[in-house]
Amino acid sequence: MGVNFTLNGKPVSLDVDPQTPLLEVLRNDLQLNGPKFGCGLAQCGACAVLIDGNSSRSCVIPVSAVNGREVISLEGLGTAKNPHPLQLAFIEEQALQCGYCTNGMIITAAELLAKNPHPDSADIKRALAGHQCRCGAHPRIVKAVERAAGDMP
Amino acid sequence: MTTTRREFLRNSGALVVYFSLPASAVLSVASALAQDPGLSGNAALDTWISIEAGGTVRISSGKVELGQGIRTALAQIAAEELDIDLSRISMATVDTVRSPDESYTFSSISIMQSGTAIRKAAAEARRILLELAAESLGSPVESLTVQDGRIYRAAKVTQVDYWSLLAGQSFNTAVPQDIKTKPVGEYTIVGKSVKRLDIPGKVYGDAAFLQxxxxxxxxxxxxxxxxxxxxxxxxxxxxxxxxxxxxxxxxxxxxxxxxxxxxxxxxxxxxxxxxxxxxxxxPEDLPDEAGLPAWLRSEKAKTYPIVHKEASTTRQAVTSLSASYSKPYIAxxxxxxxxxxxxxxxxxxxxxxxxxxxxxxxxxxxxxxxxxxxxxxxxxxxxxxxxxxxxxxxxxxxxxxxxxxxxxxxxxxxxxxxxxxxxEPYGSAMSIEVKAGLDQKGHIVEWDYDLWSCTHSSRPRGAPGAGNLLYAQHRKNPIEQPPPASIPQPAGGADRNAVPLYVFSRTRVDKHLVQRMPLKVSALRGLGAYGNVFAIESFMDEAALSVNADPFAYRLAHLKDVRAIDVLNKLRELSNWSDRPKTGSGDGWGVGFARFKNLTAWVGIVMKLRVDPETGKVRLDKVIAVVDSGLIVNPDGTRAQLEGGIIQSASWTLKEQVRFTNSAIQSGDWISYPILGFAEVPDIQIEIIDRPDQPPLGLGEAAQGPTAAAIANAVFHATGRRIRDLPLTPERVTMTG
The missing domain is CATH 3.30.365.10 (Aldehyde oxidase/xanthine dehydrogenase, molybdopterin binding domain)
Structure with a gap:
């Protein structure tokens, strides 16, 4: 069965087991590095992507569920040449240690800023509550989102 | 035809250099190497540095990036010594085909080991490149300077640079131990908060991970x-x-x-x-999770005397105090x-x-x-x-x-x-018993310390360690697991930081290393330092309280180490300690302190928190940390390491323990093994005591123990309840009498 969706603005068409987790399709078939495998249980947030603008756990979503929908990954959010304010802010605040959870933090923060361009630190912490970071970069991550909010157009 | 220095470098092997050294020099090199593990066995300059075509310099370290930013710090050291821009450095991946063998990246010693080796290798490379430049330009070395790899003669730019001199070629020489390195006062890259080299790739989704x-x-x-x-x-x-x-x-x-x-x-x-x-x-062969301390003490153990110091004064103990502490298995x-x-x-x-x-x-x-x-x-x-x-x-x-x-x-x-x-092999559970004798003035004169624990390292270290690997144990023809290793002092394993920095008249510290390992265990950040500092620093608070002394003053009265005293004095001042609320108000301030391994960074922590009297839930509000780790290579990197260490230790201390029944591990996901989340992370203020004249000291693990003790002491201060078994769950905070 074929699956068709929009990935980072481009149409994608695949012939895969429709039950395959979206994360596996993005990483293995479409060679993306942004979304990461962390738990496969929707508990850590490393795999987050935007589906129709909502931060979603791609590790538990079967690829068939995004048929006809719009998926944006970290790569689609911005690039080194055309960065998203959050990406610049994470560099500026040095808001990561190992960087494995960073994808999910930026994706969920992007959803937050799209819906609430001027969140306070409590809003940011609430939005990121479902994301795990083992290195203890939390204070820097919050600062980076605050900085990006200030830089948003 | 005479052989120029350049041709000599190109054509000769490293052996020529070794054998041309007089015997006395060989001896001094050998003794210096013994003190310099980074260069030991990796003396060839080409192992560390190569001048690459295209205007870059490749640095090879044997230390790996674990998210601690080590590769950026090592690149800073190399760029500083070579007088080139940081952007010209490429850090090679550690690969057994070509990298220096620096064993493990562990124990917070990468800057001390690899950093020292790279500093010396880069200094030697620069010296050789300047010699080649002098030959090429027909000018004495003394007339030449370097800016970003470009050679200047009498302050005027020349056509010669590192890459025109040696790109793509070998140095073919060994790094001498006694090479003169750049004076710290001339540093322009080391000591600066340069941005991590790996972060941009990670925020844009470049291929950055094994995955x-x-x-x-x-x-x-x-x-x-x-x-x-x-x-x-x-x-x-x-x-x-x-x-x-x-x-x-x-x-x-x-x-x-x-x-x-x-x-x-x-x-x-x-x-x-x-x-x-x-x-x-x-099989039903796991210990009782709820009775871990008793289980550790009942198991067959090998006792290692760590310190047996006889009384140095005649002051008599008039009162005694004792307490037992424990920490669980932590993932x-x-x-x-x-x-x-x-x-x-x-x-x-x-x-x-x-x-x-x-x-x-x-x-x-x-x-x-x-x-x-x-x-x-x-x-x-x-x-x-x-x-x-x-x-x-x-x-x-x-x-x-x-x-x-x-x-x-x-x-x-x-x-x-x-x-x-x-x-995964967990951080070992520990049980600790402290007894102290106090003299008439309330000063500790006798100290007895016993700790029971499984090993804190079962790394598969080379062929003899192969039996530590899971596959080797599970396959049809298994390789027997080696007996538990005892890591000797001064670093120590289970006994890391078991020796207090405080000075007592008589001190006895014994480690009882449990021989069986029903749960797989190995090195977790800080090893035994986390449990030992939690115990020692909790006990120092208990002892201070027993004689109505201020926790800071009591610690200071037992310290002789000047840098430790400086850290505590700074911490007392920054935390406004004199404004500390009354005991039992629900708001608690606690202090914890240690010098990691008694060898590297000094870290003092004050934790300010609030305990909900109904639920026993602890809310961390504010952390003040003071660190002295000698010369700082990257101040922001130092801060990041400390912030991360404090948050991780707070997570261990408040929430973490591996759950198991008598037959199987029950922790299997983030629900059954919760860690600290965004809502629970405190504000953190870090003060660095910069000592550029002192050697850089590892600090990546230095906050683990002090943070745990500061939390436990603050919980006591908030509630009047002393909790001696980790983690400090709401159940324990409300139930302990």
Whole structure:
């Protein structure tokens, strides 16, 4: 069965087991590095992507569920040449240690800023509550989102 | 024809240099090398530095990036010494084919070891390049200077630079130990908060991790572990699994089982089925989780005297005080479950791994799979921060073993979240008993300290350590696990930081190393320092209270170490300690302090928190930390390491313990093993006492113990309740009388 969706603005068409987790399709078939495998249980947030603008756990979503929908990954959010304010802010605040959870933090923060361009630190912490970071970069991550909010157009 | 210095460098081998040294010089080099583990066995300059075509310099370290920013700090050191811009440095991946062998990246010694080696190697490289420039320009070395690799003569730019002199060629010489390095006062790159080199790639989704390695023809593997370590396989329906879609091979070797499939999802489904269709005999041999301290003390143990110092004064103890403390098993709980890629070809076996030591792992894997070490190559790639010996080595060995049975195709092995929680080696549980005798003035004159623990290191260190690898233990012909190792003082393992920095008249410290290891254990950030500093610093607070002394004043009265005293004085001032609320108000302030390993960084922590009297829930409000780690290579990196250490230790201290029944581990995901989240993280203020005239000291693990003690002491201060068993869960905070 074929699956068709929009990935980072481009149409994608695949012939895969429709039950395959979206994360596996993005990483293995479409060679993306942004979304990461962390738990496969929707508990850590490393795999987050935007589906129709909502931060979603791609590790538990079967690829068939995004048929006809719009998926944006970290790569689609911005690039080194055309960065998203959050990406610049994470560099500026040095808001990561190992960087494995960073994808999910930026994706969920992007959803937050799209819906609430001027969140306070409590809003940011609430939005990121479902994301795990083992290195203890939390204070820097919050600062980076605050900085990006200030830089948003 | 005379041989120029340049031709000599190009044509001669390193041996010429070695043998041209007078015997006395060889001896002095040998003794210096003994003190310099980075250069020991890796004396060849070319091992560390190469001048690359295209205007870059490649630096090879034997230390790996674990998210601690080490590669940026080492690049700063190299750029500083070479007088080139940081952007010209490329840091090579650690690879057993070409990297210096610096054993493991552990114990917060990378700056001290690799940093020192790279500083010396870079200084020697610069010296040689200037000699070549002098020859090329026909000017004395003294007239030349360097800016960003470009040679200047009498302050005027020349056409000569490092790359025109030596790009793509070898130095062919050894790094002398006594090389003169740049005076600290001239530093322009070291000491600056330069931005981490690896962060941009990670925020844009570049291939930055082992998980991003995709090789042609790569197949996907999953392991199906037993439900418990010593479980025995009774029966498994292998045939039905082999018939599943995409399954290429099912491996069943003793109690080691694995699936290889074309697609990852096929491997996942086949592994689930194999798990469902396997029957195991489950031994009930795990200790009682609720009675860990008593269990540790009842087990057969080997006693190691750590300190037996006879009384140095005649002051008599008039009162005595004693208390027992404990910490549970704690998981590394890396955000990425362990993974590895392995390829068996006609040439040998290559393993891409996120383990902490490429050379030690190579030796262990070679023994396990029955190849010569020279036929095994280990290449490091990053994964999530590991904080010690997690599942990385075991996953690498799993992948290697699977690849040996599936030659010619790269095999990518991915552990599940549950695999990682159930099979990573945990930080060891500890039980500690402290007894002190106080003199008439309330001063501690006698100190007795006993600690019981399993080992804090079971790393697969080379061929002799191969039996520590899971696959080696589970396969049909297992390799026996080596007996638990005792890491000697002054670093120590279970006994790390068991020797207090405080000075008492009589001191006795004994380690009782439990010989059995029913739960797999190994190195977790700080090793025994976390439990020991928690115990010592809790006890110092208890002793101070017993004589109505202020916790700061009481500590200071027992200290002679000047830098320790400076840290505590600074901390008292910054935390406005004199404004401390009354005991039992619900608001608590507590202090914790240690010098990591009694050898590296001094860290003092004041924790300010609030305890909800109804629920016993602890809310961390504010942390004030003061650190002295000598010369700081990257101040922001230092802050990041401390912030992370404080938050991780707070998580261990408030929430973390591995759960298990008498037959199996119960922690398997982020629900059954919760860690600190965004809402629970305190504000952190860090003060660095910069001592550029002092050697740089490791600090990555230095906050673990002080943070735990500061929290426990603050909880006491808030509630009047002393909790001596970690973690400080709401149940304990409300129930302890």
């Amino acid at each position: 991003d390695l995709r090789l042609d023809g790569m197949v996907h593997a999953r392991v199906v572990r037993p439900p418990a370590d010593r479980a025995r396989l009774v029966a498994a329906d292998i045939a039905s699994i082999e018939a599943m879609d995409g399954v290429l091979k099912v491996i069943c070797d003793g109690s080691f089982m694995a699936i290889i499939a074309k697609r990852e999802f096929q491997a996942v489904k086949a592994a689930e089925q194999l798990r469902a269709k396997s029957r195991w005999l489950l 590394h709980a890396a955000i990425s479950p362990s993974a590895a890629v392995a390829l068996k070809s006609d040439d040998g076996l290559t393993v891409w791994t996120h383990a902490q030591g490429m050379y030690p792992l190579r030796g262990a894997i070679a023994r396990v799979v029955g190849l010569a070490e020279s036929q095994v190559r280990c290449i490091h790639m990053e994964a999530a921060g590991c904080f010690g010996h997690n599942g990385g080595d075991d996953a690498a060995c799993d992948a290697a073993a699977i690849a040996m049975q599936f030659p010619g195709r790269p095999v990518r092995l991915q552990w599940s979240r549950a695999d990682e929680f159930q099979w």
